[in-house]
Amino acid sequence: MKNEKLSKTLKIATFVIIILGGIFVFENINSIKDFIQTNRELAWLVYILSWVILPIFFFPVPVLALVGGVVFDFYLSVVLTTFGATINMILMFYIGKFLKFGKFSPKIKDSFIDILILRFIPFMPYNLLNYGCGFLNVSFKNYILASFLGILPATFILLNLGQNATKFGTSQFYWSIFWFVLLVIFSLLFKKLFSPKNSDKTGKI
Numbered sequence: 001m002k003n004e005k006l007s008k009t010l011k012i013a014t015f016v017i018i019i020l021g022g023i024f025v026f027e028n029i030n031s032i033k034d035f036i037q038t039n040r041e042l043a044w045l046v047y048i049l050s051w052v053i054l055p056i057f058f059f060p061v062p063v064l065a066l067v068g069g070v071v072f073d074f075y076l077s078v079v080l081t082t083f084g085a086t087i088n089m090i091l092m093f094y095i096g097k098f099l100k101f102g103k104f105s106p107k108i109k110d111s112f113i114d115i116l117i118l119r120f121i122p123f124m125p126y127n128l129l130n131y132g133c134g135f136l137n138v139s140f141k142n143y144i145l146a147s148f149l150g151i152l153p154a155t156f157i158l159l160n161l162g163q164n165a166t167k168f169g170t171s172q173f174y175w176s177i178f179w180f181v182l183l184v185i186f187s188l189l190f191k192k193l194f195s196p197k198n199s200d201k202t203g204k205i
Helices: 004-029 031-039 042-057 061-071 072-100 112-120 126-135 140-162 171-193 196-202
Strands: none
Touching: 031 042, 031 061, 042 061, 042 072, 042 126, 061 072, 061 140, 072 126, 072 140, 112 126, 112 140, 112 171, 126 140, 140 171
């Protein structure tokens, strides 16, 4: 029950922050891009540190990915995002392990495939999964490899959406929306397929 309430709260908070963050970024997009052009290395560092630090406090990671897609070139944003997210996942794993955060996380088996499947569910609470794997003493090797591979599809799609968000009316814009909608549908189907009720029946996750 507590898990469900926390999950709903995180989803609502994520939605609100995405809306507010989107408004801020789009109203200041030119100023942000000018700053990045004149302070390139600093902008990279700020973005990476945002990925490393903010998710620890349950900041919604889709917002960070969308912002990265808007303000950086696509391939650069992929490198910066995966680098920052990987450091964050390592950090949160050990916070969960040593500080015993993660008691509200979903049940997680110590299996590469199980963790990979959970990561493939894009709207599975990223933060809770990071803490939970450490709290439940999941193998670090299974955790980090499955997590890195598992976040890539959603990362590409969200960065692509951010990249084309200002190109309204173009084919790139509509394709990015198409892939995002597929991501949402995929997430909902995976969540239903691997929900606790179905897990009891199938023996999975």
